[in-house]
Amino acid sequence: MSTTIDHKGILSDSTATLARVIRAVDQAEAELDVTPNLSFGVSSNVSADLVSLFLRKHALLHGKRLNCEVGGHDDVLNDVSRFAEAGVKNMLYIPFFDNLVPNFETRIDSFFDQDIEAIHSDFIMRTKLMFEKAKTMSMVYVSTFHLYDFAVDAGANDRRKMVLNMFNAKLRDLASGFPNVRLLDVGTILQTISTEKAFDRRFYFLNTAPYRPVFLDELARCIALASRGFGTYFYKALVLDCDNTLWGGVIGEDLMDGIKLDPHSFPGCVFWQAQQAFLGLERSGTLLCLCSKNNPEDVDQVLTSYPNQVLKDEQFILKKVNWQPKVENLKAIAQELNIGLDSLVFVDDSSFECESVRAALPQVRVVQVPSSLQHYPKTIQEIRELFIPAGIMDESRSKTNQYAKILKASAGSADFDSHDDYLRTLDLQVTLDRNSPKDIPRISELSMKSNQFNLTTLRQDVGDITRRMASSDNRVYSLKVSDRFGEAGLTGVAIVSWEDEIATVEAFLMSCRVIGRGVEFSIWSQIAKDAAEKGCRFLQASYLPSAKNLQVSDFYDRLGLSRIASTDAGTYYMKPIDRFTPPTVDYIKVIYGI
Amino acid sequence: MEFEDTLRDVMSAVFAVPTEVITPDSSMDTIEGWDSLKHMNLVIALEDEFGVSIPDEDAADITSYALVKVVLEDLMKA
Numbered sequence: 001m002s003t004t005i006d007h008k009g010i011l012s013d014s015t016a017t018l019a020r021v022i023r024a025v026d027q028a029e030a031e032l033d034v035t036p037n038l039s040f041g042v043s044s045n046v047s048a049d050l051v052s053l054f055l056r057k058h059a060l061l062h063g064k065r066l067n068c069e070v071g072g073h074d075d076v077l078n079d080v081s082r083f084a085e086a087g088v089k090n091m092l093y094i095p096f097f098d099n100l101v102p103n104f105e106t107r108i109d110s111f112f113d114q115d116i117e118a119i120h121s122d123f124i125m126r127t128k129l130m131f132e133k134a135k136t137m138s139m140v141y142v143s144t145f146h147l148y149d150f151a152v153d154a155g156a157n158d159r160r161k162m163v164l165n166m167f168n169a170k171l172r173d174l175a176s177g178f179p180n181v182r183l184l185d186v187g188t189i190l191q192t193i194s195t196e197k198a199f200d201r202r203f204y205f206l207n208t209a210p211y212r213p214v215f216l217d218e219l220a221r222c223i224a225l226a227s228r229g230f231g232t233y234f235y236k237a238l239v240l241d242c243d244n245t246l247w248g249g250v251i252g253e254d255l256m257d258g259i260k261l262d263p264h265s266f267p268g269c270v271f272w273q274a275q276q277a278f279l280g281l282e283r284s285g286t287l288l289c290l291c292s293k294n295n296p297e298d299v300d301q302v303l304t305s306y307p308n309q310v311l312k313d314e315q316f317i318l319k320k321v322n323w324q325p326k327v328e329n330l331k332a333i334a335q336e337l338n339i340g341l342d343s344l345v346f347v348d349d350s351s352f353e354c355e356s357v358r359a360a361l362p363q364v365r366v367v368q369v370p371s372s373l374q375h376y377p378k379t380i381q382e383i384r385e386l387f388i389p390a391g392i393m394d395e396s397r398s399k400t401n402q403y404a405k406i407l408k409a410s411a412g413s414a415d416f417d418s419h420d421d422y423l424r425t426l427d428l429q430v431t432l433d434r435n436s437p438k439d440i441p442r443i444s445e446l447s448m449k450s451n452q453f454n455l456t457t458l459r460q461d462v463g464d465i466t467r468r469m470a471s472s473d474n475r476v477y478s479l480k481v482s483d484r485f486g487e488a489g490l491t492g493v494a495i496v497s498w499e500d501e502i503a504t505v506e507a508f509l510m511s512c513r514v515i516g517r518g519v520e521f522s523i524w525s526q527i528a529k530d531a532a533e534k535g536c537r538f539l540q541a542s543y544l545p546s547a548k549n550l551q552v553s554d555f556y557d558r559l560g561l562s563r564i565a566s567t568d569a570g571t572y573y574m575k576p577i578d579r580f581t582p583p584t585v586d587y588i589k590v591i592y593g594i
Numbered sequence: 595m596e597f598e599d600t601l602r603d604v605m606s607a608v609f610a611v612p613t614e615v616i617t618p619d620s621s622m623d624t625i626e627g628w629d630s631l632k633h634m635n636l637v638i639a640l641e642d643e644f645g646v647s648i649p650d651e652d653a654a655d656i657t658s659y660a661l662v663k664v665v666l667e668d669l670m671k672a
Contacts, residue, residue: 018635202653206650
């Protein structure tokens with residue numbers, strides 16, 4: 001076989017034959033020439049080993065090399081221990097309904113209620129134990145239960161479906177108590193690929209291997225999405241063109257009467273559905289922006305007065321409706337929102353605009369509206385998946401509101417004599433919580449995505465934070481900021497470790513939403529006091545430069561710590577706690593929480 | 595690619611061995627990686643590659659190069 005094969009092409013072709021996928025994965029991994037930088041354990045009560053091939057494949061598509069450990073047969077509790085010992089940080093658990101006890105599904109009709117009850121409670125006990133054991137893992141993905149034989153009977157007496165629903169409801173309930181557990185909805189996967197293609201009864205009988213490769217491939221793809229490309233991207237803003245993206249036609253030419261947008265008829269309904277999906281994203285925390293070559297008053301007229309327009313003016317955090325090149329507008333959007341270009345997804349119908357953005361700003365994810373509109377819903381689904389990986393945290397909801405408050409506040413600040421005078425009117429309040437378990441997901445999320453105000457750029461997953469909170473010589477501080485405009489939520493994190501006489505600030509990071517108001521200085525007397533109570537005499541901290549955190553390079557100088565060393569790798573600080581006086585911020589009320 | 599070249603190529607990919615290792619005498623006994631799990635992958639990979647459906651009574655039995663070849667040739671003739 002020739003060695004000049006297009007691996008990437010084969011890997012991204014979901015119809016490639018199994019032999020070609022195996023070959024392409026092996027060779028692409030060899031060519032990537034790095035040691036595996038991602039580890040996954042797979043555990044199941046059936047044989048699903050082939051999923052590891054597809055996990056490796058999808059990791060490669062995101063430039064990662066994944067090492068996969070496959071557990072023993074139906075031995076999940078021991079698997080978790082083994083994975084933990086081997087340093088495996090992520091796992092996939094595939095519990096197969098029919099094999100909870102042998103032939104469970106087929107026997108449901110003949111079982112007595114108490115038999116099922118016993119199997120149910122055994123399942124609860126084992127699952128709880130497993131989640132508890134896997135608590136320090138970064139992520140545990142669990143596929144939901146599904147039936148293997150489908151009955152057409154939709155009647156309420158279909159006992160199999162009732163029992164299935166009972167098990168799935170309990171699985172959801174159990175998972176909700178563990179922030180690192182994510183459920184993968186197998187029902188949806190089966191709908192997209194059909195059970196005929198998903199299952200292989202022949203090998204289920206011969207080897208307890210129920211799934212065909214196409215199912216396992218799709219399951220692995222869902223994990224890639226749920227993990228945001230195995231941690232390779234984190235999109236925050238969706239930048240939308242208007243004509244032929246939000247509505248059919250060109251507003252400047254077709255005018256209000258001519259554009260296509262309504263719930264009931266094609267093609268207007270395709271755009272109407274697209275807008276509904278974008279609205280859903282906005283409600284889940286995605287920032288929406290407009291970037292359109294139009295007269296601003298034409299677009300505003302649609303936003304305010306077009307009867308079927310779904311997205312209103314207030315849903316857009318920024319509007320760049322002008323005749324400037326889109327590349328310039330995208331740069332301005334990133335700058336004004338204080339986020340990186342790599343946090344933007346740009347949607348446009350024009351090949352010219354898409355190509356020019358791709359060429360000039362390769363960091364921006366570009367999505368083109370398909371020319372055949374029947375395929376637009378699929379594209380919308382792909383856009384949704386970029387933003388909503390698996391479950392949304394409450395804190396992320398309605399971020400548009402929070403950012404809008406900032407923009408309003410910074411516009412208002414011009415009227416005051418001094419910045420401090422302005423800040424004084426804000427009624428700023430900071431709540432400083434210590435080791436607060438319910439904040440773990442949001443703390444981790446913030447540590448993963450904060451770039452600019454981040455002193456050490458220490459990325460911490462849910463497992464890392466959980467471990468630190470559990471240890472006696474670490475403290476994880478979380479900051480919640482509010483002012484008279486409203487709650488900004490959890491927007492800052494400090495991680496401090498104590499060893500002998502030295503308290504070390506391992507991480508300090510804040511969301512850019514709350515920067516510039518002195519909040520970043522307000523918490524340090526408490527942190528120093530805690531350290532002193534733990535017997536520490538010195539406070540130690542460091543600034544580690546990254547591509548994005550230049551703005552905080554002198555933060556610890558401004559905080560009043562003394563520089564002890566400075567190299568290319570970082571600047572290091574130390575100060576005796578009894579001589580440490582952080583800047584006073586008398587207009588912020590600090591509340592010491594739990 | 596000739597039929598037998600493709601066959602050797604599929605087997606070498608599935609069992610993670612160089613193509614030269616696959617000979618007309620190869621079987622579950624001579625190839626170390628050919629266990630029951632890899633055997634399933636082989637059957638699926640052959641079906642994918644040759645566009646055939648191997649009946650369950652044959653699926654478990656084609657445990658040597660020669661048997662695989664016979665079954666595939668039969669299926670493709672049909």
